[in-house]
Amino acid sequence: MRHAELLGKKAKHDIVHNGLVLVPAGVALEKAHIELLENYRVDPEEIQTAEQENRPQDGESAALMTQAVQFAKEMFERVREVGHLDPKEIEHTLTPMVLQMSQNKDMFSLFHTVKAKDEYTHQHNIGVSVLSTLIGRWLGWRDDQVALLSLAASLHDVGKVRIPDEILLKPGRLTADEYAEMKLHTVYGYEILKANPKIDPRVALVALQHHERDDGRGYPYGIRNGGMDIMSRVVAVADIFHAMSSRRPYHEPMPFYRVVSEMRNGSFGELDPQIVGVFLEQIIRHLLGRQVKLSDGRWGEVVYLDPQEDMHPLVRVGDSFIDLKRERHLNIEEIII
Numbered sequence: 238m239r240h241a242e243l244l245g246k247k248a249k250h251d252i253v254h255n256g257l258v259l260v261p262a263g264v265a266l267e268k269a270h271i272e273l274l275e276n277y278r279v280d281p282e283e284i285q286t287a288e289q290e291n292r293p294q295d296g297e298s299a300a301l302m303t304q305a306v307q308f309a310k311e312m313f314e315r316v317r318e319v320g321h322l323d324p325k326e327i328e329h330t331l332t333p334m335v336l337q338m339s340q341n342k343d344m345f346s347l348f349h350t351v352k353a354k355d356e357y358t359h360q361h362n363i364g365v366s367v368l369s370t371l372i373g374r375w376l377g378w379r380d381d382q383v384a385l386l387s388l389a390a391s392l393h394d395v396g397k398v399r400i401p402d403e404i405l406l407k408p409g410r411l412t413a414d415e416y417a418e419m420k421l422h423t424v425y426g427y428e429i430l431k432a433n434p435k436i437d438p439r440v441a442l443v444a445l446q447h448h449e450r451d452d453g454r455g456y457p458y459g460i461r462n463g464g465m466d467i468m469s470r471v472v473a474v475a476d477i478f479h480a481m482s483s484r485r486p487y488h489e490p491m492p493f494y495r496v497v498s499e500m501r502n503g504s505f506g507e508l509d510p511q512i513v514g515v516f517l518e519q520i521i522r523h524l525l526g527r528q529v530k531l532s533d534g535r536w537g538e539v540v541y542l543d544p545q546e547d548m549h550p551l552v553r554v555g556d557s558f559i560d561l562k563r564e565r566h567l568n569i570e571e572i573i574i
Contacts (some may be wrong), residue, residue, distance in 0.1 A: 240271050246286040249384045249528030254279055256541055257323035257414040282342065285526070298341045298350045302363060305334045309359045309391065316429065324436045327388060335363065339370040344523045345572040352490070353483035358397060358405065360477060368475035375515050376471075389443035390396075390472045396426025396444060409487055420456045423448055439468055447472045451504030470509040474516055476504045492532070494548055494568035497521070521547045528573035531559070536573060 243266045252260040254277045260270050274281070308331050308387070314321050339346040351364035369390035373383040397405055400422050404415045411419060426444030430436050432434075446469035449455035451462060465473070477500060481491045499505060500513055524539045529552065531537065537554035548569070549561035561567055 240275050241276075241279045243281060243284060243286065244268065244271055249285040252279060252284060253541065255544075268391060283523075298338050298347055301334045301338050302350050302360075305331060305338070305363045306359045308334075309362050313359065313398050316395060320429070321433055322392075322395075322429075324388070324440075326435065327391065328384075331391055332384060332387050335366045335370055335391060336384070338367050339374070344371075344520065345527060348482070348572075351479070353479070353485070357483065357485055358394065362391055362394055363485065364479040364483070365393060365472060365475045368479055368551065369472050371519070372471050372475060372512060375519050376512070378483050385437060385439065386468050386471060388477065389438075389440040392426070392440060393443050393447045393472050393476065394422060394426065395429055396422035396424065398429075399425040399528065406441050406486075423457050427536070439466055442466045443469045443472050445469075447476055448497060449473070451502070452507035454506040456470065463510075470512055474500075474508050474512045477508065478516070481505075492568065492570045493531075493572060494570070497548055524550060524569075524572070530570045530573055532568045532570045539569075 245267075248260050248262050251258045251262050252274065259273055259277060260266065260277065264270070274284075311326070312322060312331070319475060326434070338347065338351070341350075347367070351360070351367050353360035353364060357429050366387050370383055370387045373386045385472065400419060404411065404419055407415070423445050427441050430441035430444055431438070443466065445457070446460065446465045449458065449460040449465050449469065451465075453459045453461035478496060481496045481499070482493075484490055497517055500508065500517065513547075524547075525542055526538060527539050529539055531552065531554075535554050537552040537559065539550045540553045540558070541551035543550065543562065546562050548563075550569075552559045552561060559567065561569075
């Protein structure tokens, strides 16, 4: 979308730049407004208008998610039965669905769509693929690189077909022996994908390396100091965010502020700081104008983001304002869809 295409449309939320309200919500955008937005280099893609109907797109994403999960489930079952897969079938069927889902402009609605809610294994694969695709685009990768990343991410957990269901689907914590077996899914996935000459070797590397960490705390080999392929680094970030934000057999989704905080401070092992930075920057800047649930149960709208303390924004609750920089006991629990 270009700025000129906004002419005559009404802003759904205040259009804010560095705390300055450029255009109030509900105002029809005139030529002077368009020039102001251009001067401040406000991305037109980030402006929601009252005329936009996001829900049909959300419904389309949900339908695509259902189709993609079913395809992934059938694909994994075939791999379990015959030991190999057809990459062309994935490239022609699954990857286009992932690429299309990742075009949804309502990021938090998209995140809600791709969260795992019941069939964790297959929903996780698709969710990680969508998130990885977004990250690849935000990093400025070429379309062919993004497509390869989407493919690799959708297959990153294919080695789980060799993990017994009593371990894979166990509702409680795994024993030490069970966890040791679970970690082997990375090696199994590498073996399955490496044996297929039609699959790019980097896809197999992603399956092998997506649980490695720069501080050596990852597995299976404890790689450290930048030894991972860049695609593996991207998938590692997407994998963590999706896993921690989703309902899993042994834990509930982690609150939004905790996922962001713990990704930043390396609680899940040291992830690539550039990729984490780009990913979280994009997420957090989309908070502006969103309805959020605070940790005390109240709902409000994010009306201002401080670049220095972006997880402690100004939130409007009814007729009052809550500055989370001052109210440190409050946090953003979840984003309301």
